[in-house]
Amino acid sequence: MKINRKIFALMTLFILIMTACSNENESVEGPTNEPQDMILATTTSTQDSGLLDVLIPIFEEKYNINVKTIAVGTGQALAMGERGEADALLTHAPTAEEKLVASEDVINRKRVMYNDFIIVGPERDPAEIQGMDVAAAFQQIFETGAIFVSRGDDSGTHKMEWSLWEKASLDPSGEEWYLETGQGMGSTLQLSGEREGYVLTDRATYLSHAGNMEHMEILVEGDDELLNIYHVMQVNDRKYERINREAANLFVEFMVEEAQEIIKEFGMEEYGQPLFFQYTE
Amino acid sequence: MNILQMEQVKFVANKEVLLDIPYFSLGKGDILGLIGPNGAGKTTFLKLLSFLQAPTEGDVLYKGEVKHADTLSIEERRQLAVAMQQSLLFDMNVSNNVAIGLKLRKENRKVMKEKVDYWLEKFHISHLAKKNGVSLSGGEAQRVNLARALILEPEVLFLDEPFAALDFPTKIQLMEDLKDILKDTNITTLFVSHDLIEINNITKKLAVIIEGQLKQMGNTKDVIHHPNEQAAPFLGKWKELYTI
Amino acid sequence: MGLIYEGFLKAIEMLLSGDREIYEITLTTLRVCLSAILVSTIIGIPLGVLIGLHSFPGKKIILIFVNIGMGLPPVVAGLYITMLLWRSGPLGHLGLLYTTHAIIMAQIVVSLPIIIGLTSAAFQQIDSKMLMQIKALGATKLQRLVILLKETKLAILAAIIAGLGRVLAEVGAAMMVGGNIRGDTRILTTSMVMEVSKGNFDVAIALSFILMTLAFIITFLLTSLQQRKRRV
Numbered sequence: 102m103k104i105n106r107k108i109f110a111l112m113t114l115f116i117l118i119m120t121a122c123s124n125e126n127e128s129v130e131g132p133t134n135e136p137q138d139m140i141l142a143t144t145t146s147t148q149d150s151g152l153l154d155v156l157i158p159i160f161e162e163k164y165n166i167n168v169k170t171i172a173v174g175t176g177q178a179l180a181m182g183e184r185g186e187a188d189a190l191l192t193h194a195p196t197a198e199e200k201l202v203a204s205e206d207v208i209n210r211k212r213v214m215y216n217d218f219i220i221v222g223p224e225r226d227p228a229e230i231q232g233m234d235v236a237a238a239f240q241q242i243f244e245t246g247a248i249f250v251s252r253g254d255d256s257g258t259h260k261m262e263w264s265l266w267e268k269a270s271l272d273p274s275g276e277e278w279y280l281e282t283g284q285g286m287g288s289t290l291q292l293s294g295e296r297e298g299y300v301l302t303d304r305a306t307y308l309s310h311a312g313n314m315e316h317m318e319i320l321v322e323g324d325d326e327l328l329n330i331y332h333v334m335q336v337n338d339r340k341y342e343r344i345n346r347e348a349a350n351l352f353v354e355f356m357v358e359e360a361q362e363i364i365k366e367f368g369m370e371e372y373g374q375p376l377f378f379q380y381t382e
Numbered sequence: 383m384n385i386l387q388m389e390q391v392k393f394v395a396n397k398e399v400l401l402d403i404p405y406f407s408l409g410k411g412d413i414l415g416l417i418g419p420n421g422a423g424k425t426t427f428l429k430l431l432s433f434l435q436a437p438t439e440g441d442v443l444y445k446g447e448v449k450h451a452d453t454l455s456i457e458e459r460r461q462l463a464v465a466m467q468q469s470l471l472f473d474m475n476v477s478n479n480v481a482i483g484l485k486l487r488k489e490n491r492k493v494m495k496e497k498v499d500y501w502l503e504k505f506h507i508s509h510l511a512k513k514n515g516v517s518l519s520g521g522e523a524q525r526v527n528l529a530r531a532l533i534l535e536p537e538v539l540f541l542d543e544p545f546a547a548l549d550f551p552t553k554i555q556l557m558e559d560l561k562d563i564l565k566d567t568n569i570t571t572l573f574v575s576h577d578l579i580e581i582n583n584i585t586k587k588l589a590v591i592i593e594g595q596l597k598q599m600g601n602t603k604d605v606i607h608h609p610n611e612q613a614a615p616f617l618g619k620w621k622e623l624y625t626i
Numbered sequence: 627m628g629l630i631y632e633g634f635l636k637a638i639e640m641l642l643s644g645d646r647e648i649y650e651i652t653l654t655t656l657r658v659c660l661s662a663i664l665v666s667t668i669i670g671i672p673l674g675v676l677i678g679l680h681s682f683p684g685k686k687i688i689l690i691f692v693n694i695g696m697g698l699p700p701v702v703a704g705l706y707i708t709m710l711l712w713r714s715g716p717l718g719h720l721g722l723l724y725t726t727h728a729i730i731m732a733q734i735v736v737s738l739p740i741i742i743g744l745t746s747a748a749f750q751q752i753d754s755k756m757l758m759q760i761k762a763l764g765a766t767k768l769q770r771l772v773i774l775l776k777e778t779k780l781a782i783l784a785a786i787i788a789g790l791g792r793v794l795a796e797v798g799a800a801m802m803v804g805g806n807i808r809g810d811t812r813i814l815t816t817s818m819v820m821e822v823s824k825g826n827f828d829v830a831i832a833l834s835f836i837l838m839t840l841a842f843i844i845t846f847l848l849t850s851l852q853q854r855k856r857r858v
Contacts (some may be wrong), residue, residue, distance in 0.1 A: 171806075466762075
């Protein structure tokens with residue numbers, strides 16, 4: 102029993118110390134004024150590429166704002182904006198975003214950057230799409246019934262893929278060779294590598310995974326159709342209470358001004374090419 | 383003076399009257415045996431008299447006052463010690479098992495140690511002091527169980543078939559030890575058993591219980607040798623078997 | 627095979643170099659999990675004792691719900707807590723979503739039923755004669771409880787170990803209600819999921835080692851506490 106008590110006391114003490122430590126950190130951060138919280142809903146691709154890990158700390162430091170980055174699919178990020186669960190959004194599904202602008206759920210939407218989508222597939226290229234334009238490549242994949250792996254999660258990438266099928270007047274849903282993962286870009290890429298299927302991905306995510314899947318390569322790229330455009334926007338505080346309008350506004354401005362210098366250089370060191378390109382209005 | 387008394391007590395479970403005792407009393411210094419066949423209500427009787435369970439009807443009195451199982455004060459409760467049929471020892475060593483009641487009473491450490499040593503010696507289990515209570519044999523465990531109750535020096539001691547699970551030689555030996563101890567301490571005792579040999583050895587008074595009713599009560603020798611009509615069928619069998 | 631080997635090396639390198647972020651994630655994980663299990667223990671054991679020792683109308687129903695709770699998928703807990711904590715939800719004004727408090731809440735929800743369930747099962751198994759014997763020894767209500775807790779120590783520690791295991795392993799709810807925010811709500815399991823989706827298997831492997839080491843140390847401590855007396 103004595104030892105029981107000791108260990109219990111130790112555990113309690115341990116937790117108290119840790120709680121105390123965390124409080125200390127907070128008080129160190131804001132002795133003058135408490136940092137305010139801002140929720141940024143964004144796509145997994147911006148987080149998985151590591152770009153936000155660079156940008157956010159700079160923004161936080163400059164404005165004394167604590168950014169809570171919630172990385173989800175674009176569909177969910179936009180839904181969070183629509184519900185007023187986030188203050189600012191950074192997404193890449195222009196058509197869907199425009200709907201939110203029209204319904205005044207979001208305001209101050211600005212173009213930030215783009216990267217491009219590419220079609221990646223196995224080296225042996227069973228559907229022989231290498232070098233084709235997108236529409237032809239999709240047509241070819243559909244006709245040969247080669248395995249195609251889709252995000253299937255209503256994300257920006259998934260929306261882009263669907264618009265491409267639609268433009269080609271094809272409907273792959275339900276086809277045996279059409280696999281929907283319902284997961285993030287990284288997991289979907291992994292799966293396509295294992296199943297040797299074609300996949301539409303953003304370049305940044307592919308580059309960070311390329312080392313793990315040497316038998317896969319870029320087969321289609323450079324088509325204008327494949328531009329992946331990111332917009333930043335703030336959630337309309339007139340529609341929802343508790344929106345941090347000020348912080349969201351600062352973030353939008355930050356992304357189109359100061360962040361641009363960093364975006365331009367990001368990825369050069371690791372991959373020898375930038376992962377995103379400046380693209381302001 | 384009667385320490386414990388029952389008046390118009392009934393105990394009913396599942397609409398069946400298990401116990402019906404118009405009157406019963408236990409006087410100071412009595413060593414009373416309660417004998418009866420299995421299922422006669424002996425253990426229930428012990429639980430009611432020791433305030434571990436409340437009767438469905440009627441009163442149980444402690445020193446002339448009506449008390450209730452739920453409202454008996456802790457000081458009063460601590461005057462009543464019970465050793466159940468199963469030894470029910472705790473997962474700790476024998477010394478601590480024997481000392482547990484004193485610990486609960488916040489007894490002085492030194493006094494406690496002396497008493498534990500004394501009672502371990504009395505029951506010839508000093509060599510088991512450091513053994514875990516749950517690893518003992520039946521006879522050893524029952525000795526610990528009895529020592530655990532007696533160390534409390536209670537006003538009333540309740541023993542529920544303490545020898546029932548023991549083999550014969552073990553039983554005889556423990557019976558002799560208990561007999562001496564009860565003689566020395568002069569504690570008022572209710573000794574429940576279905577075994578006339580035990581009763582004959584240990585008790586001075588005897589009550590016979592059959593089908594929830596007290597059939598005869600009196601001096602142990604008198605009851606055994608002159609059972610009334612209702613007690614005779616049960617006691618008679620024993621007399622034939624053992625020619626007491 | 628090469629990947630596992632490289633991951634292994636990377637893991638050792640990260641652990642030895644004392645990577646600050648990993649250190650923080652580990653501390654957050656410990657703080658969150660231990661807080662959750664502490665609260666679950668403090669609430670769960672008394673409730674388990676009450677349910678186990680007493681009979682009252684509705685006990686069966688409560689036990690059914692506790693047992694369902696023991697198998698409650700964490701993501702279900704996560705979903706409902708998310709909705710509760712949404713800005714537009716009933717507790718939105720507290721601003722708890724995407725904080726470690728929210729993760730702790732979710733972990734309490736998934737571990738509390740385990741602790742209540744296993745504690746009440748242990749107390750239900752106590753011989754009613756034993757209860758009577760303890761009462762007869764002159765124990766006050768509080769003393770009775772202490773004796774019973776000692777007697778059921780094995781089962782209760784098993785309950786805490788099981789609860790802790792669930793909390794440490796949990797990822798779905800922590801992701802949902804915590805948001806995996808860097809330097810804030812990122813814990814070992816959620817950052818493992820993230821690193822895998824980033825393709826950083828080496829980092830994920832390193833994190834898995836830390837997680838397993840933590841689970842091992844804590845379980846080892848609790849188990850040796852549990853088995854301490856058994857050597858007699």
